[in-house]
Amino acid sequence: MTDPNSLCQNQLLQAMPAEAYELLLPHLELVDMKLGEVLYESGGELCHVYFPTNCIVSLLYVMENGSSAEIAVVGNDGIVGVAVFMGGGTMPNRAVVQSAGQAYRLRGQLLMQAFNQHGTIHHLLLRYTQALITQMAQTAVCNRHHSIDQQLCRWLLLSLDRLSTNELTMTQELIANMLGVRREGVTEAAGKLQDAGLIHYSRGRILVLDRPGLEARVCECYQVVKIESDRLLPALTKVI
Amino acid sequence: MTDPNSLCQNQLLQAMPAEAYELLLPHLELVDMKLGEVLYESGGELCHVYFPTNCIVSLLYVMENGSSAEIAVVGNDGIVGVAVFMGGGTMPNRAVVQSAGQAYRLRGQLLMQAFNQHGTIHHLLLRYTQALITQMAQTAVCNRHHSIDQQLCRWLLLSLDRLSTNELTMTQELIANMLGVRREGVTEAAGKLQDAGLIHYSRGRILVLDRPGLEARVCECYQVVKIESDRLLPALTKVI
DNA sequence: AGTCGTCTGTTCGGTATCGAACATAGGGTT
DNA sequence: AACCCTATGTTCGATACCGAACAGACGACT
Numbered sequence: 001m002t003d004p005n006s007l008c009q010n011q012l013l014q015a016m017p018a019e020a021y022e023l024l025l026p027h028l029e030l031v032d033m034k035l036g037e038v039l040y041e042s043g044g045e046l047c048h049v050y051f052p053t054n055c056i057v058s059l060l061y062v063m064e065n066g067s068s069a070e071i072a073v074v075g076n077d078g079i080v081g082v083a084v085f086m087g088g089g090t091m092p093n094r095a096v097v098q099s100a101g102q103a104y105r106l107r108g109q110l111l112m113q114a115f116n117q118h119g120t121i122h123h124l125l126l127r128y129t130q131a132l133i134t135q136m137a138q139t140a141v142c143n144r145h146h147s148i149d150q151q152l153c154r155w156l157l158l159s160l161d162r163l164s165t166n167e168l169t170m171t172q173e174l175i176a177n178m179l180g181v182r183r184e185g186v187t188e189a190a191g192k193l194q195d196a197g198l199i200h201y202s203r204g205r206i207l208v209l210d211r212p213g214l215e216a217r218v219c220e221c222y223q224v225v226k227i228e229s230d231r232l233l234p235a236l237t238k239v240i
Numbered sequence: 241m242t243d244p245n246s247l248c249q250n251q252l253l254q255a256m257p258a259e260a261y262e263l264l265l266p267h268l269e270l271v272d273m274k275l276g277e278v279l280y281e282s283g284g285e286l287c288h289v290y291f292p293t294n295c296i297v298s299l300l301y302v303m304e305n306g307s308s309a310e311i312a313v314v315g316n317d318g319i320v321g322v323a324v325f326m327g328g329g330t331m332p333n334r335a336v337v338q339s340a341g342q343a344y345r346l347r348g349q350l351l352m353q354a355f356n357q358h359g360t361i362h363h364l365l366l367r368y369t370q371a372l373i374t375q376m377a378q379t380a381v382c383n384r385h386h387s388i389d390q391q392l393c394r395w396l397l398l399s400l401d402r403l404s405t406n407e408l409t410m411t412q413e414l415i416a417n418m419l420g421v422r423r424e425g426v427t428e429a430a431g432k433l434q435d436a437g438l439i440h441y442s443r444g445r446i447l448v449l450d451r452p453g454l455e456a457r458v459c460e461c462y463q464v465v466k467i468e469s470d471r472l473l474p475a476l477t478k479v480i
Numbered sequence: 481a482g483t484c485g486t487c488t489g490t491t492c493g494g495t496a497t498c499g500a501a502c503a504t505a506g507g508g509t510t
Numbered sequence: 511a512a513c514c515c516t517a518t519g520t521t522c523g524a525t526a527c528c529g530a531a532c533a534g535a536c537g538a539c540t
């Protein structure tokens with residue numbers, strides 16, 4: 001069973017009205033999410049959805065030649081598996097744990113019931129999905145127009161927003177896979193940030209020293225996503 | 241008033257069950273969509289939604305410095321204004337008529353009613369939205385990994401799929417705005433396609449001579465979106 | 481027929497990113 | 511303490527795309 005208090009760690013669960021999540025509560029299962037774990041393969045049926053608490057999940061597209069690109073990230077602000085209630089059941093993307101932690105797991109069918117029967121849950125999930133759409137759209141824009149330096153800043157800030165620490169466990173190699181660039185490109189960009197005193201890098205650990213400094217360097221894409229998320233899900237930011 | 245027969249030109253309307261669209265029918269208004277017309281500005285309230293018949297609408301993000309990037313295109317396969325039923329009301333994108341024609345216009349509130357009251361419409365629109373999500377995700381991937389040549393092929397095929405002709409009215413300058421690249425880049429890419437005998441270009445008109453040839457050159461992104469759309473909305477392809 | 485605006489084609493140097501190869505250095509293991 | 515694996519740093523030339531400037535060419539309009 002599940003400790004009700006820890007539900008607050010996921011903002012979507014937290015935003016649900018009492019009568020709604022009492023319905024879900026008995027079926028929520030707190031599971032460990034290990035770094036690199038694949039939750040869904042591209043096109044694979046989604047048996048469960050996940051409400052991350054202190055982990056981050058990346059949605060990736062993996063190309064035929066093996067290279068990849070991140071489409072969006074989901075943390076304690078959202079839910080992994082929107083295709084369940086959108087009706088498609090699957091998506092042509094892979095979902096990978098990018099930062100280890102825990103998540104509440106729920107059978108897809110149960111979420112469907114809640115989605116169909118409770119207007120509040122319905123509205124909440126659709127608004128979250130719209131925020132996710134904005135994140136994807138802005139990823140497309142950023143990939144087109146912005147430098148690796150700027151994209152790295154955006155990526156760091158998106159990750160920071162979804163964690164409670166200022167330390168990320170993440171090699172440059174992995175970041176490169178997410179951004180869809182070469183590892184050397186990330187090395188160079190991270191080097192600049194380190195020289196500027198904004199981060200400290202050491203063997204798979206990134207310490208963010210100066211968040212305002214990152215925000216000063218990031219492209220507009222980050223703010224667009226953040227503002228839109230706050231607009232669509234105001235309850236989430238109020239309660240924190 | 242509206243000629244019921246022409247409703248068939250939009251596949252979403254066409255796929256609605258009889259009792260559902262009889263509800264909407266009296267409120268559908270056939271309107272002219274002029275090239276370059278802006279349906280929504282970024283962040284602007286969506287009073288109406290549009291069901292394109294023989295026009296194409298682009299969803300663009302316009303950056304602070306004025307450059308732009310296409311996020312997705314909507315033709316007679318879909319609806320412009322998903323933010324109405326997703327709950328956000330607005331999106332941080334601009335919707336522009338990319339290819340002139342006509343569309344059925346409907347007040348957002350009326351669509352909301354239909355969305356909430358008719359399960360069939362509800363399912364249909366959410367599944368379409370998921371297809372749109374796939375298109376956006378793949379745009380992000382394509383922007384990251386593929387050459388202008390490949391992206392032009394993808395763009396031409398996406399447009400062709402939404403028109404009944406093999407002729408597009410579109411200057412290279414406009415295509416460049418959509419793809420978020422320089423006009424010269426499009427000139428060069430289009431020149432290659434013309435040399436290969438796949439298209440014929442002349443002052444704002446593109447004649448597609450060899451569609452299979454384009455399909456042979458396009459990146460996997462095009463097929464991913466097409467397959468996913470067909471999967472999510474099978475009724476639409478069956479009836480054609 | 482001539483003019484003009486727009487669309488397309490071409491060129492130039494500059495820059496960001498790529499692809500590959502290799503060097504260095506933490507940090508855990510034996 | 512020595513070792514090794516992995517993460518990070520550095521270099522090289524190649525390439526794709528950019529930014530700007532300009533040349534040609536089609537077609538509409540007078």
